[in-house]
Every structure is written in structure tokens, then in C-alpha cells.
Amino acid sequence: SDWSDITIININIFVTYLYLYFYINMLLNLSILTLNVWGIPFPFISKDRELRIAAIGLELSSGKYDIVSLQEVWSRKDCETLKNATESVLPYAHYFYSGVIGSGLLVLSKYPILSSFFHPWSVNGYFHRIQHADWFGGKGVGLCRILVDKHVVHLYNAHLHAEYNNNNDDYKTHRVIQAFDTAQFIRATRGDSVLQVLAGDLNAQPHDLTYKVLLYTSKMKDCCNSKNIVTNEYQKIRILLL
The missing domain is CATH 1.20.5 (Single alpha-helices involved in coiled-coils or other helix-helix interfaces)
Known part of the structure; x- marks a missing residue:
């Protein structure tokens, strides 16, 4: 016995x-990719936007990525360009509409998107600072529930408020509040998902309070930091644009 x-x-x-x-x-x-495409629809601000969007679409259509999380896709035309360029390998897509000009957040996926939800932030810049435009984007954190081989994966896409001035950062408290709000949202929506991934432009570095609040409140791990993945490298971006 x-x-x-x-x-x-x-x-x-x-x-x-x-x-x-x-x-x-x-x-x-x-394989998950996150990228800020810098798609501001004004040629004197965002140079060679259409060429860059086309080049990004070409790279994403290579089939190397299972899920793609994009930020600053402000133009509906750019959104359609990216979706059309990738529909053969990333047939599922969701854009989070919000605010006056949209959230700029686009998710492309190889796997079915079961549902989506957008959680707007209560603090997001100032209405009177038109030149910064963050307020008009109606920013927040977007959630896509994706079915990967019978397992539910949560993909969170977010773009925290920009810094603009290193020496006099008027938006530091905004980013910290956004980070805390995002972390709470992730914890509250975990549900039956086997994996939660936050893939976005956080406008924060590991030594910033924004980063620490987001990491410790959400109880998540920084995969990029632990794997020593190089991000925002100019040479790689230049090669991509070619």
C-alpha cells in the first residue's frame, strides 16, 4: 500500500x-513587441511620418511577432495602414478610442482578442497647455483579453504623460498617479488570465518614482530589465526605417 x-x-x-x-x-x-510610432499628424513635428508608418508596417508583417502594442497612432489613416499591412500575420486588431483625438493605443494580435476595455486616467495634463496635447488624447490604460492556445493572456497598453522638461517637470505627479492607477487596474482585472503583460511607453526609467510605484503596486516583474534587453536604440530604429 x-x-x-x-x-x-x-x-x-x-x-x-x-x-x-x-x-x-x-x-x-x-513574442511581444511594444513601440511608440511617433505618429503625430503634423509634418513639422513628426517628420517622415507616412514613410515611417509604412516601414513599421513592413517590419510587423514579417511574422516575427505574436502580439504588438503600439502607442501614438493618432491618425485613423495610419491605423488602417498598419492593420492592412499586418492582417495576414496579425489578423486581430483593436484601437482604443478616447478623448478628442483618440488614445493613440493600437493592439495587433496573431491570436483572437476575446474582449477589450479602456480605463481612462483621472489626471492627464492640463487643458490650457495645447502645445503638449496630452489632455486631448484622453489617455488611459487599455486591456485586451487574448486567447493563446486555450489560455487567456491579458495585454495592457498604456502611454504615460510625457516629461517635456527634465529640469522643471510639471507632470511628474501626473505620471506617478497614472502609474498607481494603472497598477491598481492590472491587479483588479487579473481574473482568470495566466499571464499579464504591460507593454507601453511609460516615460519612466528604473530610478524614477513612476517606475517603482508601477512595479511594486502591480506586483509585476520587469522582463526587459531582467533580460538586459536594449530599448530605444537609435541604430535599430534607423535600420527599421530603411
């Missing part, structure tokens, strides 16, 4: 190990 019990326990452990092995492998093989 004892040996039978031990055998059953060993079998259960082995089966559990196999399940975890394949489960973890599935997660590790999920």
Missing part, C-alpha cells in the same frame, strides 16, 4: 512537471 501511494505520488508529480514544462514553454515562446 505504501509503495502504491508513493508510485501514485510520483506519477502525479511527473504529470504536474510535464504540465508546467509545456505551460512555461508556451509563455516563453510568446
Whole structure:
């Protein structure tokens, strides 16, 4: 009887190990890209926008990515260009409409998007500072529930308020509040998802309070920092644009 019990326990452990092995492998093989496309629809601000959007669409159509999280897709034309360029490899898409000019957040996915939800931030710049325009975007955090091989994955897309002035940052408190709000939203919506990914432009560095509040409140891990992934490298962006 004892040996039978031990055998059953060993079998259960082995089966559990196999399940975890394949489960973890599935997660590790999920390729997710986040990019701020700088799609401000004014040529004197955002140079070569149409050429860059076309080049980005070409890169995304390569089939290397399972989920793509984009920010600053302000133009409906740019949104359609990116969706049309990637529909053969990323057939599922969702744009989060918000504010006067839209949130700028676009998600493209290889896997079905089950549902989506947009949570606007209560603090987002100033109405009278038209030159900064963050207020008009109606910014917030967008959630896409994506079905990946029978598992629900939550993809969160967000673009926190810009800094504009390093020496006199009037929007630091705005970003901290946005980070805290985003972290609470992630914790409140985890539900039955097996994986939660925040892929966006956070306008924050590891030493910033915004970053620390977001990380510790959400109880998430910084995959880019732990894997030493280089981000925002000019040379890579230049190659992409070619």
C-alpha cells in the first residue's frame, strides 16, 4: 500500500512537471513587441511620418511577432495602414478610442482578442497647455483579453504623460498617479488570465518614482530589465526605417 501511494505520488508529480514544462514553454515562446510610432499628424513635428508608418508596417508583417502594442497612432489613416499591412500575420486588431483625438493605443494580435476595455486616467495634463496635447488624447490604460492556445493572456497598453522638461517637470505627479492607477487596474482585472503583460511607453526609467510605484503596486516583474534587453536604440530604429 505504501509503495502504491508513493508510485501514485510520483506519477502525479511527473504529470504536474510535464504540465508546467509545456505551460512555461508556451509563455516563453510568446513574442511581444511594444513601440511608440511617433505618429503625430503634423509634418513639422513628426517628420517622415507616412514613410515611417509604412516601414513599421513592413517590419510587423514579417511574422516575427505574436502580439504588438503600439502607442501614438493618432491618425485613423495610419491605423488602417498598419492593420492592412499586418492582417495576414496579425489578423486581430483593436484601437482604443478616447478623448478628442483618440488614445493613440493600437493592439495587433496573431491570436483572437476575446474582449477589450479602456480605463481612462483621472489626471492627464492640463487643458490650457495645447502645445503638449496630452489632455486631448484622453489617455488611459487599455486591456485586451487574448486567447493563446486555450489560455487567456491579458495585454495592457498604456502611454504615460510625457516629461517635456527634465529640469522643471510639471507632470511628474501626473505620471506617478497614472502609474498607481494603472497598477491598481492590472491587479483588479487579473481574473482568470495566466499571464499579464504591460507593454507601453511609460516615460519612466528604473530610478524614477513612476517606475517603482508601477512595479511594486502591480506586483509585476520587469522582463526587459531582467533580460538586459536594449530599448530605444537609435541604430535599430534607423535600420527599421530603411
